[in-house]
Amino acid sequence: MKVMAPMEEQLRFRDPALAKKVADHIESLAPSYTVKFCHVCGTHEWTITHHGLRALLPETVEVIAGPGCPVCILPAADIDEAIFLALEGVTVATYGDVIRVPASKTSLQEAKASGGDVRIVYGVEDAVKMAKKEPNRDFVFFAIGFETTAPSTAVEVLNKPPENLSFLVSHRLIPPAMELLLGVEGLQINGFIAPGHVSTIIGVKAYEMFPKVYHMPTVVAGFEPLDVLFAISMLLKQIRDGEALLENEYPHCVKWDGNVKAQQLIEKVFKVVDERWRGLGTIPSSALVLREEFVSYDARKKYDIKIEGSRDLLPGCLCHLVIVGKINPPECPLFMKACTPQTPKGACMVSNEGTCRIWAKHKITE
Numbered sequence: 168m169k170v171m172a173p174m175e176e177q178l179r180f181r182d183p184a185l186a187k188k189v190a191d192h193i194e195s196l197a198p199s200y201t202v203k204f205c206h207v208c209g210t211h212e213w214t215i216t217h218h219g220l221r222a223l224l225p226e227t228v229e230v231i232a233g234p235g236c237p238v239c240i241l242p243a244a245d246i247d248e249a250i251f252l253a254l255e256g257v258t259v260a261t262y263g264d265v266i267r268v269p270a271s272k273t274s275l276q277e278a279k280a281s282g283g284d285v286r287i288v289y290g291v292e293d294a295v296k297m298a299k300k301e302p303n304r305d306f307v308f309f310a311i312g313f314e315t316t317a318p319s320t321a322v323e324v325l326n327k328p329p330e331n332l333s334f335l336v337s338h339r340l341i342p343p344a345m346e347l348l349l350g351v352e353g354l355q356i357n358g359f360i361a362p363g364h365v366s367t368i369i370g371v372k373a374y375e376m377f378p379k380v381y382h383m384p385t386v387v388a389g390f391e392p393l394d395v396l397f398a399i400s401m402l403l404k405q406i407r408d409g410e411a412l413l414e415n416e417y418p419h420c421v422k423w424d425g426n427v428k429a430q431q432l433i434e435k436v437f438k439v440v441d442e443r444w445r446g447l448g449t450i451p452s453s454a455l456v457l458r459e460e461f462v463s464y465d466a467r468k469k470y471d472i473k474i475e476g477s478r479d480l481l482p483g484c485l486c487h488l489v490i491v492g493k494i495n496p497p498e499c500p501l502f503m504k505a506c507t508p509q510t511p512k513g514a515c516m517v518s519n520e521g522t523c524r525i526w527a528k529h530k531i532t533e
């Protein structure tokens with residue numbers, strides 16, 4: 168068997184001739200009525216927009232972006248907590264995208280400009296190194312992200328981090344958010360494109376309930392243009408055949424059981440709780456908090472954090488509708504007027520995984 172080099176493999180999944188064939192196949196499978204497929208991943212939105220995949224789809228096949236950007240769904244209250252700590256003299260370490268996200272009144276970037284010590288890190292291990300190097304300073308790692316980043320947080324918690332480091336945990340879980348989408352009035356999704364990255368951790372099995380309970384076709388997909396087109400054709404075939412199956416388009420990376428070791432780490436360190444998502448309210452069993460035995464590392468228990476009157480949306484911002492795919496970014500009156508990548512008014516315009524930012528970067532205005 169010929170083993171392909173990574174670049175060769177990538178190019179294969181971008182082959183225009185093959186893409187045209189799959190697009191023709193999609194055309195042949197498309198029903199006469201409109202079907203709507205929802206992905207839940209900022210990287211999928213990037214691939215779809217960057218490669219102009221929507222233009223290849225028949226009019227009756229729509230692909231919308233769900234809550235798949237970890238920065239976009241971060242409640243303002245959680246960022247308010249990080250800002251409070253930074254302004255109280257605690258060093259807050261977190262991922263780069265987070266610091267520009269508007270919270271209730273300000274952002275971590277503005278807190279830094281006001282004298283707060285806010286540091287950008289590539290991962291939790293950087294925060295651990297900093298805390299060890301400066302033992303007389305208090306550090307908080309603002310731990311955000313989905314099932315993909317939670318295992319690395321768990322590893323460092325289990326490694327007994329230095330006493331001057333604690334964790335402001337804001338990890339969220341994808342399947343409960345997908346379940347929420349099925350109850351959003353007027354959304355009427357006909358199939359899910361499940362996220363490749365998250366699925367490498369939780370496995371295909373994590374989506375079993377969607378076909379079984381909700382009769383919802385679901386395909387786990389990779390991130391190259393052809394991955395997405397294949398996934399769309401697989402969903403359309405299920406619909407044509409009157410089936411609701413759970414299929415895996417990304418078997419070279421995603422296994423049925425996922426990464427069991429990573430799942431065990433998450434299970435050991437965190438418990439699952441109901442929690443708020445930005446603009447979406449509380450989603451049952453959708454977040455992780457540290458278990459009792461790790462309470463000494465919980466920044467919310469360690470510090471007397473006082474915040475009040477948090478608000479997720481600045482006036483006019485429609486991120487709550489963009490996040491669930493109910494509207495496209497240009498339908499927000501602030502899009503590319505008051506809200507631009509340089510002057511974000513909502514979380515969806517900050518991260519490279521945010522739908523508004525992706526559309527803005529690609530100059531899609533209608």
Ligand code: SF4
Pocket residue numbers: 483484485486487489496499500501502503506507511512513514515516523
């Ligand atoms: S354009 Fe800006 S304000 Fe409007 S929904 Fe997007 S991020 Fe929010």
